[in-house]
Amino acid sequence: xxxxxxxxxxxxxxxxxxxxxxxxxxxxxxxxxxxxxxxxxxxxxxxxxxxxxxxxxxxxxxxxxxxxxxxxxxxxxxxxxxxxxxxxxxxxxxxxxxxxxxxxxxxxxxxxxxxxxxxxxxxxxxxxxxxxxxxxxxxxxxxxxxxxxxxxxxxxxxxxxxxxxxxxxxxxxxxxxxxxxxxxxxxxxxxxxxxxxxxxxxxxxxxxxxxxxxxxxxxxxxxxxxxxxxxxxxxxxxxxxxxxxxxxx
Ligand code: ARG
Numbered sequence: 001x002x003x004x005x006x007x008x009x010x011x012x013x014x015x016x017x018x019x020x021x022x023x024x025x026x027x028x029x030x031x032x033x034x035x036x037x038x039x040x041x042x043x044x045x046x047x048x049x050x051x052x053x054x055x056x057x058x059x060x061x062x063x064x065x066x067x068x069x070x071x072x073x074x075x076x077x078x079x080x081x082x083x084x085x086x087x088x089x090x091x092x093x094x095x096x097x098x099x100x101x102x103x104x105x106x107x108x109x110x111x112x113x114x115x116x117x118x119x120x121x122x123x124x125x126x127x128x129x130x131x132x133x134x135x136x137x138x139x140x141x142x143x144x145x146x147x148x149x150x151x152x153x154x155x156x157x158x159x160x161x162x163x164x165x166x167x168x169x170x171x172x173x174x175x176x177x178x179x180x181x182x183x184x185x186x187x188x189x190x191x192x193x194x195x196x197x198x199x200x201x202x203x204x205x206x207x208x209x210x211x212x213x214x215x216x217x218x219x220x221x222x223x224x225x226x227x228x229x230x231x232x233x234x235x236x237x238x239x240x241x242x243x244x245x246x247x248x249x
Contacts (some may be wrong), residue, residue, distance in 0.1 A: 018158035026220035027093045033069040036090035038078040040165035042131035042190040043245035044096035058093045058241045079144025098146045098208040110226040112209035120201040121181040131203040140169035140206040
């Protein structure tokens with residue numbers, strides 16, 4: 001009898017462990033979809049009054065709706081998004097974030113929903129006419145971005161000044177503290193439009209893909225977000241939002 005009881009108990013234990021492994025739950029913070037972003041990156045995310053608006057904010061709202069969760073956005077420093085997603089503080093990161101091999105070591109990405117290029121902003125009257133003129137110049141970048149990584153790899157860390165966001169880097173360019181800013185093309189266009197006397201070099205610096213990052217521990221959430229994103233790309237919803245924020249020239 002005793003033996004039977006232990007066999008049953010062991011069987012139950014094995015079943016519980018098995019069920020626990022195979023049915024990984026989609027876990028989120030507080031029953032909401034908590035997205036981390038850095039809302040200094042128009043037209044992907046920026047402040048409009050009290051609200052955070054932009055392509056990422058709107059696509060994320062549709063994703064949350066599709067998976068039946070309420071979206072909450074946390075506006076944090078760009079370089080704290082990945083650690084925060086990794087540790088489970090945020091459910092996902094969406095911030096015009098480029099997929100890189102290095103980032104894939106610590107987090108997972110959904111399919112890509114946009115492409116981008118790194119460009120160089122200069123003063124309109126600058127002697128920097130192409131990327132070949134960057135040697136020996138002072139380069140401003142947003143800390144933790146791909147622009148930061150490329151600039152340091154290509155020109156060394158002494159040449160690079162780090163800023164908490166793109167807007168501050170552009171302010172510094174205007175006041176002459178740096179000679180150029182390396183940043184993604186769409187925010188670059190928006191900064192050049194808002195500030196007189198700036199120009200974007202014709203040469204493209206690097207091509208990239210944007211995607212949403214999710215913890216490696218949360219495959220169920222990654223799948224849910226990715227499935228929703230795929231549907232929104234397929235039915236044209238993502239394109240509609242992009243067209244609203246990036247009107248064809
Ligand atoms: N695409 C670049 C990267 O992933 C810059 C993204 C910056 N995004 C932001 N919301 N500030 O590194």
